[in-house]
Amino acid sequence: MQLYTIPLSRTIKQSLMMTADSVMIVAALALSFVLLDRDFFSQDPRFYFYLAIATTLSILVFARIGLYRALVLYMGLQSGFLVLQGVTIATCMLATSYFFSQTPLSTDFSILPIFWMIALLFIGGSRFVAKVFLQSLIQNFRPKEPVIIYGAGSSGMQLVVALQNGEQYLPVAFVDDSHNMLGSTVHGIRVYNPNSLYELIERFSARQILLAIPSATHTERKEILNRLEHLPVHVKTVPDLFDMVSGKVGVDQVRDIDIEDLLGRDIVPPNPELLGACISGQSVMVTGAAGSIGSELCRLIININPRRLILLDSFEYGLYEIENELREKLKDIEKGDKIEIVALLGSVCNRVQMESAIQSFSVDTVYHVAAYKQVPMVEKNIVEGVQNNIFGTLISAQVAEKYEVRNFVLISTDKAVRPTNFMGATKRFAEQVLQSIAQGECATRFSIVRFGNVLGSSGSVVPLFRKQISAGGPVTVTHPEVTRYFMTVQEAAQLVIQAGSMATGGDVFVLDMNEPIRIVDLAKKMVHLMGYDIKDENSYRGDIAIEYTGLRPGEKLHEELMIGESVTGTEHPKIVRAEEETLSWEVLQRLLDRLRKACSQIDLQEIKTVLMEAVDGFEPKEEVSDPLWGINKPAEILPEKEVANITPLFKE
Numbered sequence: 286m287q288l289y290t291i292p293l294s295r296t297i298k299q300s301l302m303m304t305a306d307s308v309m310i311v312a313a314l315a316l317s318f319v320l321l322d323r324d325f326f327s328q329d330p331r332f333y334f335y336l337a338i339a340t341t342l343s344i345l346v347f348a349r350i351g352l353y354r355a356l357v358l359y360m361g362l363q364s365g366f367l368v369l370q371g372v373t374i375a376t377c378m379l380a381t382s383y384f385f386s387q388t389p390l391s392t393d394f395s396i397l398p399i400f401w402m403i404a405l406l407f408i409g410g411s412r413f414v415a416k417v418f419l420q421s422l423i424q425n426f427r428p429k430e431p432v433i434i435y436g437a438g439s440s441g442m443q444l445v446v447a448l449q450n451g452e453q454y455l456p457v458a459f460v461d462d463s464h465n466m467l468g469s470t471v472h473g474i475r476v477y478n479p480n481s482l483y484e485l486i487e488r489f490s491a492r493q494i495l496l497a498i499p500s501a502t503h504t505e506r507k508e509i510l511n512r513l514e515h516l517p518v519h520v521k522t523v524p525d526l527f528d529m530v531s532g533k534v535g536v537d538q539v540r541d542i543d544i545e546d547l548l549g550r551d552i553v554p555p556n557p558e559l560l561g562a563c564i565s566g567q568s569v570m571v572t573g574a575a576g577s578i579g580s581e582l583c584r585l586i587i588n589i590n591p592r593r594l595i596l597l598d599s600f601e602y603g604l605y606e607i608e609n610e611l612r613e614k615l616k617d618i619e620k621g622d623k624i625e626i627v628a629l630l631g632s633v634c635n636r637v638q639m640e641s642a643i644q645s646f647s648v649d650t651v652y653h654v655a656a657y658k659q660v661p662m663v664e665k666n667i668v669e670g671v672q673n674n675i676f677g678t679l680i681s682a683q684v685a686e687k688y689e690v691r692n693f694v695l696i697s698t699d700k701a702v703r704p705t706n707f708m709g710a711t712k713r714f715a716e717q718v719l720q721s722i723a724q725g726e727c728a729t730r731f732s733i734v735r736f737g738n739v740l741g742s743s744g745s746v747v748p749l750f751r752k753q754i755s756a757g758g759p760v761t762v763t764h765p766e767v768t769r770y771f772m773t774v775q776e777a778a779q780l781v782i783q784a785g786s787m788a789t790g791g792d793v794f795v796l797d798m799n800e801p802i803r804i805v806d807l808a809k810k811m812v813h814l815m816g817y818d819i820k821d822e823n824s825y826r827g828d829i830a831i832e833y834t835g836l837r838p839g840e841k842l843h844e845e846l847m848i849g850e851s852v853t854g855t856e857h858p859k860i861v862r863a864e865e866e867t868l869s870w871e872v873l874q875r876l877l878d879r880l881r882k883a884c885s886q887i888d889l890q891e892i893k894t895v896l897m898e899a900v901d902g903f904e905p906k907e908e909v910s911d912p913l914w915g916i917n918k919p920a921e922i923l924p925e926k927e928v929a930n931i932t933p934l935f936k937e
Contacts, residue, residue, distance in 0.1 A: 303344050306408055310340050310375060313404035317396050335382035343375035350374075368409040376401045429455035431489045433518075435509065436497035437461040437469075437476045440523055444497045445472045457489040479512065486518060492816060496522040510814060519816030553859050555779045561589050562786035563650040563692045570595040570648045572633050572681060573655030575603025578696060578739055580610075581778040582652055587611055587618065589782075593625040595646055598655070599632050633677035639684045650692040652781065653681050656712065658698065663708035664838045665912055667892055668884050674711035675880065679718050682731065689728040694785035695719050697735040699770060699798075699844040703902030706839025710896040710903045716793065717899065718877075720867035723791030732788030734781045735863075736796040737770025737844060746804060750811050758820070758829035760808045763836050767805075768843050770798035784860050791867075795846050797859040805831065838907045848901060868899065887911075 314336070318325035352367045376397055430453060434441050437459040448454045449472070459476040461467070466476045477485060485491065494513060498506065499522075506522075513520050563569075564586055571586070573579040574596035580603075586594055594611070598604045608628040615621035627646060631638045633655045642648070656674050657663050663670035678695060685693045697716055700709035716733050723731040740747055753760045777796070784794035808831055812819055817828035836842070851864035868876075876899050883891035889909040897903050 307340050309407040313407050314400050316403050317399040339378040339382040343378050346374045347371045372405045431455050431457045431491045432493045432495050433458045433491045434495050434497050435460050437466045437471050440499050441497035458485050493519045499523055514813045520814045559783035559786040564589040564591050566592050567649035568593040568647050569650045571652045572597045574598045575600045575607050579654040580607045581774045585778045595627045597629045604628050633681050636680045643684050643688050648690050651685050652694050654696045660706045660708045660839045661837045667707050667889055670711050675714050678715040682722055686727045686729050693729050693731045695733045697733050699737040699846050702845040702848050705841050705906050710900045713900045717867050720791045721870040721873045730788045730790050732792040734784045734794045737798045739774045739777050750808055754815050759832040761832050761834050762805050763834055765805050768801040768803050770801050772798055783857050787855050793863040793865055795861050795863050
């Protein structure tokens with residue numbers, strides 16, 4: 286916050302205030318005489334002498350208690366107490382001067398209470414008037430943007446004070462759902478019913494509404510946002526209550542609405558026993574630790590007191606960033622100095638490195654997040670997608686089994702269910718690798734956790750939409766009917782850890798994602814809540830257009846989370862266990878051999894053939910291609926009619 290100051294030295298300003306207070310003390314006493322019908326100017330000279338001494342001592346006391354250290358523009362309740370304390374002391378000084386003056390007034394103290402009240406009014410009131418005057422002067426000199434605050438509770442009150450002393454926003458009205466607050470005034474701002482919002486927006490020319498309801502649930506916030514969506518304003522919010530309490534941010538640091546608020550998902554509190562079962566006091570490895578999901582897992586894991594946390598990733602800068610972040614975070618964790626953090630730059634496809642890492646650091650639990658997940662990118666880089674997503678998982682799982690890692694959790698995706706793209710097919714193949722290995726006798730508990738889109742992850746539509754809206758549009762959506770499941774990265778990380786703790790071997794856990802959301806509806810909500818109108822043929826005035834670009838290669842209209850219908854509940858209400866068929870290890874091994882040979886020969890058509898045989902429902906929509914290798918040798922490519930007649934190992 287910028288401090289506004291008068292261009293005078295601090296000493297001069299304090300001297301002026303002392304002079305003004307001296308005058309007001311004498312004026313208050315004189316007015317007290319007038320009110321009691323007495324003549325102030327015909328007193329004994331000794332009276333004026335002791336009055337001067339009392340006034341001087343009062344000013345010195347004012348300075349001593351810190352009254353002249355407070356900036357008038359930013360005076361608050363604490364400064365008011367200082368004024369009260371100072372005036373009371375000044376009254377006592379005056380009473381003492383009465384006693385020593387030896388005048389007829391020496392025994393008449395009736396004037397003192399009147400003096401106390403008038404002096405309090407003069408000295409305190411003068412500061413209040415000066416504050417109002419300076420605020421008005423600053424406001425006229427640097428106009429603020431009028432805003433309406435939704436929520437007149439404690440956060441709203443703090444926000445008003447912060448904004449009134451700030452330089453950007455001018456609070457003009459409160460709205461609150463509480464009937465007890467309606468019609469009241471908080472810090473000079475009246476509280477109105479939310480039904481009056483449109484009228485208030487027009488009256489005050491407000492173009493922003495600030496939500497000061499940090500303690501509200503996501504469901505409650507979603508209901509409020511639904512009411513605000515069609516108003517011609519930009520809706521912002523104060524930070525999360527936890528962030529304010531922890532001191533990370535101030536109440537006046539407003540920000541755009543989070544997508545979590547639009548979804549209305551309330552996170553189920555985690556089960557501490559499930560969170561700690563695979564982590565507390567253990568050596569934990571996270572592959573793909575620099576990614577959005579991997580890094581969030583790491584942030585959560587170090588709060589559960591592992592013995593050691595191994596970060597593995599091929600992205601050098603991302604690994605550097607998350608390692609530094611975690612080391613800083615350890616300073617705020619009890620016994621954080623006992624947690625060892627190891628950052629390893631490498632690939633899950635490097636068997637030698639994986640064996641060395643798991644053996645050297647006695648890994649107890651592996652969270653296998655490493656994967657290529659961008660659908661269009663894998664569509665054009667099929668060989669690398671297969672190598673990383675399938676063989677990287679195979680190597681990691683085999684090494685984990687060899688060194689008897691207790692728990693191995695694979696992070697999967699809804700795109701693995703009846704995939705139309707190579708990314709989804711490789712992830713489903715990776716799931717089957719774990720399921721097949723788990724069929725044998727091994728000390729490692731393998732499990733799979735499958736969920737949909739994670740908010741804030743790399744490639745998420747939300748930051749893209751926000752950037753497009755800020756730039757004036759258009760907002761690009763692939764198809765008007767496309768839907769997706771969404772979950773926050775924090776919730777996903779919690780549920781992944783809890784699901785892994787419930788594994789018995791070969792489990793497929795599916796996270797409850799609620800109902801899927803139409804992407805175009807999400808885009809429209811974001812446009813409206815950022816204060817703009819949709820530009821289309823039906824709009825009177827429009828700001829942001831929505832353009833449909835067509836489905837990307839391999840993209841589906843609707844994603845699914847389960848292959849079959851057989852599911853059972855678990856200890857957690859947001860996690861279910863899916864019962865799904867899988868391939869035997871013998872069958873899978875033959876497919877892996879063919880896939881390995883096809884990758885070595887860059888035989889894209891054979892890769893496609895193997896995946897179609899192995900992955901139930903895999904129906905690629907695009908022709909296989911690769912910008913580096915292209916379609917491979919014509920002699921090795923199956924005719925299209927033969928590809929169409931491939932019989933999958935799964936039958937409907």
